[in-house]
Amino acid sequence: AGTLGAAAAQSGRYFGAAVAAGRLGESAYVTTLDREFNSVTAENEMKWDATEPTRGSFTFGSADRIVDHAQSRGMKIRGHTLVWHAQIPGWVQNLSSAADARAALTGHINGVMGHYRGKIHTWDVVNEAFADGGAVGSLRSSIWTQRIGNGFIEEAFRAARAADPNAKLCYNDYNIDDADAAKTRGVYNMVRDFKARGVPIDCVGLQSHFGQVPSNYRRNIEQFAALGVDVQITELDIGGSGTAQADAYRRVVEACMAVSRCTGITVWGVTDRYSWRSGDTPLLFDGNYNKKPAYDAVLNALNNA
Numbered sequence: 001a002g003t004l005g006a007a008a009a010q011s012g013r014y015f016g017a018a019v020a021a022g023r024l025g026e027s028a029y030v031t032t033l034d035r036e037f038n039s040v041t042a043e044n045e046m047k048w049d050a051t052e053p054t055r056g057s058f059t060f061g062s063a064d065r066i067v068d069h070a071q072s073r074g075m076k077i078r079g080h081t082l083v084w085h086a087q088i089p090g091w092v093q094n095l096s097s098a099a100d101a102r103a104a105l106t107g108h109i110n111g112v113m114g115h116y117r118g119k120i121h122t123w124d125v126v127n128e129a130f131a132d133g134g135a136v137g138s139l140r141s142s143i144w145t146q147r148i149g150n151g152f153i154e155e156a157f158r159a160a161r162a163a164d165p166n167a168k169l170c171y172n173d174y175n176i177d178d179a180d181a182a183k184t185r186g187v188y189n190m191v192r193d194f195k196a197r198g199v200p201i202d203c204v205g206l207q208s209h210f211g212q213v214p215s216n217y218r219r220n221i222e223q224f225a226a227l228g229v230d231v232q233i234t235e236l237d238i239g240g241s242g243t244a245q246a247d248a249y250r251r252v253v254e255a256c257m258a259v260s261r262c263t264g265i266t267v268w269g270v271t272d273r274y275s276w277r278s279g280d281t282p283l284l285f286d287g288n289y290n291k292k293p294a295y296d297a298v299l300n301a302l303n304n305a
C-alpha cells in the first residue's frame, strides 16, 4: 500500500497522528493528514481544561471540529485524555475533599465520554499517573492522589466502563517503553492486578517519545500483551534525522507488527513544523510536508510485516 494508513490497515491496524484543531484550515496540513493517516488523536482539545473549564459546563467546540473532520473521512478517533495531573482548570486544582474529587472525576468522565459515545474507539482514561524514579509502583503526587488516594486510577477505570461500555480503556504513560525499568514494572504490576481483580482495563498506551528506542522494546510490548491487554503506541516521536532516525522508526514499527495485540500506532503530530519538541525534527514529514527517510522506513515496515 502507498500510504501509512492503508499499509497499517492490511493487518487490521491503524496509523494515526495527533491533530490540532487550529491547523485544520491549513491546506497542506489537511492534505497530508487526509492522505496518510486513518486515525486521529486531539493533541490538546479533549483535555480537561478544554472540555470542562467550569464545573459542569462542557465545551466541545474544538474537539468536535477534529471529530467531525475524522468522521467525515472515515478515520478512527482516539480519546486523549480523561484524568491527568496537567492541563486541568483551576476549579479542579481546588477540589476540597475526597467526596468532591470523586464527584468531579465521575462527572467529567460521564460528560466527556457521554458526548462522544460511539465515536471514540479508545480512551486514555488515566494519563501519566506513575512517578519517574522512586520505588516500583510509586505514583506521582497530584490532586487525585492527595484527595482520593492511589485508588483514583481504579475508580476512574470503573467509571469509564460504565460511561461507555464499548470503548477500549487505556492506561497511557511515557518512560514505560523499557521492559525492565522501574516505572514500567509499576505499570505492569498495576495492569496484572487490575486483570486479576476484574478492574476494567483493555490496553496500555506506550507514549514512546524517544531519543533512543530501548533495545527490549519488543519484549516490553509482548509482556503487556501477555497480561491480556492490547498495546497501542500512542504518541510516537523520535529525535534526530536521516538514517539513524529512520532506523529507529523502523524498529518501533517492526516491534508493534510482531505482536498481534499491538493494534495501532499514533505519531505525535503531522509535521516537524508544529511538533511540541521545538528545535527538534522528530516526525515523519518535514516542515514543508516532504516525506522524510523515516517515512519511507515506516511505510516499508508496515508493508513488509
Ligand code: G3I
Pocket: 043, 044, 086, 087, 174, 207, 235, 276
Ligand atoms: O492555546 C494556547 C494559546 O492560546 C496561547 O497563546 C499559548 C501561549 O503559551 O498557549 C497555547 O496553549 C498551549 C497548547 O499546547 C496549545 O498549543 C500550551 O501553552 C502548551 O502547554 C500546550 O502544550 C501541549 C502539552 O501537551 C501540554 O502539556 C502540547 O501541545 C502537547 O503536544 C502535549 O502533549 C502531551 C500529551 O498530552 C501527553 N504526553 C506528553 C505530550 C507531550 O508533552
